[in-house]
Amino acid sequence: MSAPNVVYSRLDQALAEFLTGRSGVSAEQQTDFRQMVLDLSAAQSAGHSCITVNESQQSLLLSSSLVSASDNTPLILEGDHLYLQRYWRYESRLVASISKRIERQIDKPADLDALLDKYFGSQNEAEETDWQREAAACSAQQSFSIITGGPGTGKTTTVLKILALLQEIHNGELSIALAAPTGKAAMRLQQSLMEGKQGMTDLGDVLLESIPDKVSTLHRLLGPINQSTQFRHHAKKPLSCDMLVVDEASMIDLAMMSKVIDALHPDARLILLGDQDQLASVESGAALSDLCASLPQHTLQLKKTWRFSGPIKDMALAVNHCQAKQAWQILQDPAQDVVSEVVADPVEHMQAHYQAYIQQIKRSADPEAAFAEFSKFQVLAALRQGAHGVEGLNQALEKGLQGQGIATHLTWYHGRPVMINRNDPALGLFNGDIGLCLYDAERDQMRVWFEQSDGSLRPVMPGRLPEHQTVYAMTIHKSQGSEFTHVMIVLPANNNPLLSRELLYTAITRAKQKVDIVASPAIFAYTVNQQVQRQSGLQTKMRLMTHR
Numbered sequence: 167m168s169a170p171n172v173v174y175s176r177l178d179q180a181l182a183e184f185l186t187g188r189s190g191v192s193a194e195q196q197t198d199f200r201q202m203v204l205d206l207s208a209a210q211s212a213g214h215s216c217i218t219v220n221e222s223q224q225s226l227l228l229s230s231s232l233v234s235a236s237d238n239t240p241l242i243l244e245g246d247h248l249y250l251q252r253y254w255r256y257e258s259r260l261v262a263s264i265s266k267r268i269e270r271q272i273d274k275p276a277d278l279d280a281l282l283d284k285y286f287g288s289q290n291e292a293e294e295t296d297w298q299r300e301a302a303a304c305s306a307q308q309s310f311s312i313i314t315g316g317p318g319t320g321k322t323t324t325v326l327k328i329l330a331l332l333q334e335i336h337n338g339e340l341s342i343a344l345a346a347p348t349g350k351a352a353m354r355l356q357q358s359l360m361e362g363k364q365g366m367t368d369l370g371d372v373l374l375e376s377i378p379d380k381v382s383t384l385h386r387l388l389g390p391i392n393q394s395t396q397f398r399h400h401a402k403k404p405l406s407c408d409m410l411v412v413d414e415a416s417m418i419d420l421a422m423m424s425k426v427i428d429a430l431h432p433d434a435r436l437i438l439l440g441d442q443d444q445l446a447s448v449e450s451g452a453a454l455s456d457l458c459a460s461l462p463q464h465t466l467q468l469k470k471t472w473r474f475s476g477p478i479k480d481m482a483l484a485v486n487h488c489q490a491k492q493a494w495q496i497l498q499d500p501a502q503d504v505v506s507e508v509v510a511d512p513v514e515h516m517q518a519h520y521q522a523y524i525q526q527i528k529r530s531a532d533p534e535a536a537f538a539e540f541s542k543f544q545v546l547a548a549l550r551q552g553a554h555g556v557e558g559l560n561q562a563l564e565k566g567l568q569g570q571g572i573a574t575h576l577t578w579y580h581g582r583p584v585m586i587n588r589n590d591p592a593l594g595l596f597n598g599d600i601g602l603c604l605y606d607a608e609r610d611q612m613r614v615w616f617e618q619s620d621g622s623l624r625p626v627m628p629g630r631l632p633e634h635q636t637v638y639a640m641t642i643h644k645s646q647g648s649e650f651t652h653v654m655i656v657l658p659a660n661n662n663p664l665l666s667r668e669l670l671y672t673a674i675t676r677a678k679q680k681v682d683i684v685a686s687p688a689i690f691a692y693t694v695n696q697q698v699q700r701q702s703g704l705q706t707k708m709r710l711m712t713h714r
């Protein structure tokens with residue numbers, strides 16, 4: 167049976183036709199076979215790694231030569247989970263390499279307790295547990311660990327101390343690599359590490375220099391091969407580092423997670439940092455939350471928030487704990503204006519808050535000043551399409567800006583903000599990077615400016631940009647790994663299966679100072695009550711593997 171409201175893409179249909187034609191099942195079974203492939207293909211696009219099939223479907227599937235329980239057929243049936251071979255392999259490889267890694271015991275370093283005291287202070291039994299210290303103790307003795315926690319819980323601070331502590335143990339000889347899934351996330355981690363290191367000068371130059379602060383994207387770390395989904399580094403040609411730290415790990419999809427772990431030397435350590443309550447990756451899999459659930463002894467959750475307080479934190483917690491009524495009350499609370507409902511027309515609200523940016527670019531074409539204004543406010547929409555989706559909001563805003571003399575009828579106009587949608591390592595641009603198009607009067611040229619990881623700006627000619635889109639509004643998915651001073655969150659007017667608590671939580675936690683929300687009470691409550699359920703066999707496989 168097909169799931170309600172599923173629209174099958176042409177790719178789903180073509181795959182179903184192709185496989186059914188070669189399935190070898192009887193004519194009367196072909197309709198059911200085709201339906202299963204359609205559902206599997208659509209599920210994949212929706213982020214699931216597999217679908218669950220009942221017993222009679224299993225016997226039908228096993229009567230086809232295209233289905234087996236091992237890896238040499240296009241479809242794999244493992245228990246009641248049906249996979250496309252590729253995703254089954256990613257899951258299996260990931261489980262096998264993590265299992266090998268966690269079997270490796272690291273002896274407790276002799277001076278570990280003293281070093282933990284040095285970096286985290288001594289832990290008195292009567293005091294509440296210092297989870298940062300616990301995370302460090304865990305990571306120092308395990309070759310695979312996950313440190314999770316909401317924004318501002320000290321993940322970066324903790325990892326910096328862990329790196330210093332391990333370098334002390336290893337006489338500064340560990341080769342450490344740092345990475346994040348997107349350019350933006352890499353840049354944020356790099357900035358936090360540089361700031362953190364400035365506060366640790368008493369460690370001495372030699373130790374500080376052994377802690378890297380250059381962060382690369384996962385793509386760049388693995389070494390992309392043009393026109394291919396393969397990388398230069400893999401199990402047979404592993405990365406040379408002794409230790410890898412990956413931030414924003416909730417954004418890593420199953421395929422990438424499997425490739426990253428494959429590319430690590432079997433003796434290398436891995437620390438994943440992330441917030442397991444955030445949205446899972448856009449692609450298939452919810453690898454971080456599956457791994458956290460499967461490996462509690464390797465997962466440390468930081469619980470105390472150091473940066474956030476007040477209504478943004480209260481709102482994020484209420485949403486995360488599925489307390490729709492409390493969250494709505496915070497939104498309506500007249501005693502605070504940090505988190506508020508937008509009652510005006512969303513496009514007018516948006517236009518009003520982009521005024522500072524518009525006035526800035528009218529005054530000058532200085533890219534630094536333009537970025538400073540642009541980064542103060544960002545619209546995050548739940549959906550791509552529709553009047554309240556990214557496309558509708560961007561179009562309506564551009565139309566409004568024409569009245570202010572901004573030439574938005576042109577593709578490239580002075581002030582157009584764009585977001586890159588595809589990695590272009592040769593050009594040094596990555597999915598999620600934001601550029602501002604500014605008119606250079608001296609050259610009589612439009613140039614698009616991008617921030618680099620060291621904070622400097624560089625121009626690129628518009629014609630050279632990889633796939634991109636206008637970005638006054640961006641999807642919440644695209645905002646992962648970024649922070650903005652003030653965000654405006656726009657939910658659609660009608661219920662939509664893409665709405666979820668994780669989506670809203672991710673959007674709220676992007677804001678540093680202020681959150682405005684466009685939503686009816688009913689849509690808001692619906693969103694808070696919906697939870698993303700991703701079908702995957704990762705937890706089952708991990709359980710089986712670790713209990714062998």
Ligand SMILES: Nc1ncnc2c1ncn2[C@@H]1O[C@H](COP(=O)(O)OP(=O)(O)OP(=O)(O)O)[C@@H](O)[C@H]1O
Nearest residue numbers: 298315316317318319320321322323324358472473
């Ligand atoms: N144990 C601590 N004592 C005092 N301040 C702390 C502690 N841990 C973290 N902080 C402070 O809290 C702030 C947030 O820490 P940090 O950037 O490490 O959090 P994070 O979890 O990495 O945040 P994000 O998810 O937003 O990247 C920083 O200013 C940091 O100095």
